[in-house]
Amino acid sequence: MHRRIQIDNLRSSDPATLAVLAEDALRRPLGQIAPATLLDLVALSELEDLPRPLARDLVSFVERVTREIAD
Numbered sequence: 001m002h003r004r005i006q007i008d009n010l011r012s013s014d015p016a017t018l019a020v021l022a023e024d025a026l027r028r029p030l031g032q033i034a035p036a037t038l039l040d041l042v043a044l045s046e047l048e049d050l051p052r053p054l055a056r057d058l059v060s061f062v063e064r065v066t067r068e069i070a071d
Contacts, residue, residue: 003032004031004032004033004034004037005024005025005028005032005033005034005037006034006036006037007021007022007025007034007037010037010040010044011040011044015050015051015054018050018054019051019053019054022041022044022054022057022058025041026041026057026058026060026061029068030065030069038065041058041061041062042062044058045058045059045061
């Protein structure tokens with residue numbers, strides 16, 4: 001069984017650090033992400049002042065996770 005990825009301080013990180021921290025989590029399946037990290041990523045996807053590539057990745061992540069939950 002895989003350990004769930006937990007990333008602390010996502011919501012308080014600057015955009016450059018956030019992009020680096022979130023990169024691995026954004027590629028993982030839902031079951032491999034700790035609930036707190038998942039909620040942080042979903043909340044961050046709603047921000048408007050993130051760099052465009054990061055915002056795009058976060059929105060794609062939320063769409064993918066939503067499909068995984070629906071399945």
